[in-house]
Amino acid sequence: MQRGWKLCDGNPTTRASSAPTPPQTQTQTQTAASSGRVPIPAQGNGRRMKALRAELHAAWNAVMDEAEESGTYTLGEPVRRFEQMVEDAWATPNADPLHAVMVNSGTTALYGALLACGIQPGDCVIVPAMTFISTALACAWVGATPIFVDVTPGTWTLSLDAVRQFLVERADLRQRIRAIIPVHLYGQIAPDMPHILALAQEEGWKVIEDASQAHGATLVADGHGNKFAGTMGDIGCFSMSGVKNAGVAEDGGCLLTRDPQMADFLRMWRDLGRKSGDRYGFHAPGVRGRMGQLNAACGMIQFLHLEEWNARRRAIAARYTQAIREAGLPLVTPIVPDGSASAWYKYVVVAGTPQERARIEVCLRAAGVETERYYPLTLPEQPVYQSGQLPCVVAGDLAVARHLAACGTCLPIYPELLPDEQERVIAALTQAYANRQPQPGGTI
Numbered sequence: 529m530q531r532g533w534k535l536c537d538g539n540p541t542t543r544a545s546s547a548p549t550p551p552q553t554q555t556q557t558q559t560a561a562s563s564g565r566v567p568i569p570a571q572g573n574g575r576r577m578k579a580l581r582a583e584l585h586a587a588w589n590a591v592m593d594e595a596e597e598s599g600t601y602t603l604g605e606p607v608r609r610f611e612q613m614v615e616d617a618w619a620t621p622n623a624d625p626l627h628a629v630m631v632n633s634g635t636t637a638l639y640g641a642l643l644a645c646g647i648q649p650g651d652c653v654i655v656p657a658m659t660f661i662s663t664a665l666a667c668a669w670v671g672a673t674p675i676f677v678d679v680t681p682g683t684w685t686l687s688l689d690a691v692r693q694f695l696v697e698r699a700d701l702r703q704r705i706r707a708i709i710p711v712h713l714y715g716q717i718a719p720d721m722p723h724i725l726a727l728a729q730e731e732g733w734k735v736i737e738d739a740s741q742a743h744g745a746t747l748v749a750d751g752h753g754n755k756f757a758g759t760m761g762d763i764g765c766f767s768m769s770g771v772k773n774a775g776v777a778e779d780g781g782c783l784l785t786r787d788p789q790m791a792d793f794l795r796m797w798r799d800l801g802r803k804s805g806d807r808y809g810f811h812a813p814g815v816r817g818r819m820g821q822l823n824a825a826c827g828m829i830q831f832l833h834l835e836e837w838n839a840r841r842r843a844i845a846a847r848y849t850q851a852i853r854e855a856g857l858p859l860v861t862p863i864v865p866d867g868s869a870s871a872w873y874k875y876v877v878v879a880g881t882p883q884e885r886a887r888i889e890v891c892l893r894a895a896g897v898e899t900e901r902y903y904p905l906t907l908p909e910q911p912v913y914q915s916g917q918l919p920c921v922v923a924g925d926l927a928v929a930r931h932l933a934a935c936g937t938c939l940p941i942y943p944e945l946l947p948d949e950q951e952r953v954i955a956a957l958t959q960a961y962a963n964r965q966p967q968p969g970g971t972i
């Protein structure tokens with residue numbers, strides 16, 4: 529079972545060298561990786577871009593030809609085609625059509641969504657404590673205060689119970705809440721979405737889904753079959769950066785709404801407040817936030833691969849879960865509700881203690897397997913909030929989010945991960961627990 533790596537006790541002094549390896553051809557890399565000598569990266573973007581290189585160059589040449597012909601270098605046909613592709617792919621049968629608006633990042637998308645929802649200075653917005661900084665930073669940009677709420681064990685998404693408890697405990701703030709941002713963390717749609725939507729309706733809140741990590745994830749909601757991430761609330765926001773399940777070449781983002789007026793506002797806002805056809809008329813305080821045409825061309829290529837790539841991610845996730853359960857490892861693995869499908873942006877395992885996490889990370893690194901802490905801190909623990917530069921409200925003790933930040937680590941999961949590389953990850957993880965007494969923990 530051991531293919532040449534040392535038995536690991538988690539002591540950094542006994543770990544194998546992780547010196548960088550020189551560049552190799554793809555075949556060399558695959559052969560070496562399969563034999564256990566080449567590090568397995570935590571993220572697969574480099575491999576993805578390498579595989580798509582020829583296709584991308586052809587698409588970019590076509591965009592440049594088109595631009596020469598039309599003289600349009602911004603917001604031209606490629607951007608509109610990409611929007612149309614997303615609208616069609618994630619449409620919900622028998623529901624109003626979706627309007628997609630491409631922008632230059634997921635952060636810009638969140639900022640625009642809050643503006644489109646009418647969020648103003650002094651308002652409060654419910655945000656999970658465990659997400660990327662942009663979800664909360666966008667609130668600051670419109671002058672709103674995020675209320676950081678705990679997440680649910682196993683799905684690691686916004687806890688409805690924690691939201692309800694906050695409403696009871698802080699009745700003084702209830703009237704100031706104007707929106708809620710469920711974040712579909714690690715690719716998993718918040719399973720409570722139907723109840724979150726119902727609560728938001730009762731309270732008069734807007735629902736902004738942060739689906740940056742959940743491209744193509746689905747949830748069985750309201751008994752009406754599958755709904756795609758980002759299509760259930762008032763607006764869905766996606767990061768389309770190059771590291772996401774389907775991204776563009778650099779930074780990019782997308783907004784999805786069924787409200788044509790919101791879509792019109794967002795189209796104008798992303799282009800400095802300019803209305804289409806009125807080049808020097810500026811109708812709103814907009815931003816320079818549009819998506820570039822070359823990025824759109826890359827986005828379309830990746831989007832066409834999304835289903836196939838997500839299927840591969842699902843297979844990898846299923847194999848990890850099966851292997852961890854069969855080996856009886858004391859790790860909490862992700863929970864996906866029956867009938868729903870995560871996009872598996874990340875596969876997080878949660879150890880019982882921070883020391884245990886550090887130990888298995890060292891063991892994996894010694895075997896050439898990179899892991900990622902995603903994220904190492906909850907948002908209110910970030911210096912920008914601790915220093916008081918930005919205001920925030922913390923709902924309760926955030927015990928689950930803190931435990932996840934302290935004890936979670938992500939295993940490599942990306943479509944380009946080779947099957948024998950995955951077996952190497954599993955063997956290293958299993959080996960990390962060999963000869964050890966079962967540890968307490970592994971549950972919360």
Ligand SMILES: Cc1ncc(COP(=O)(O)O)c(C=O)c1O
Pocket residue numbers: 633634635636659660662663711738740741766767768769779780781
């Ligand atoms: C949950 C979440 N929200 C927002 C963002 C921000 O997106 P971007 O980096 O494209 O601005 C990210 C990016 O990682 C994210 O993961």
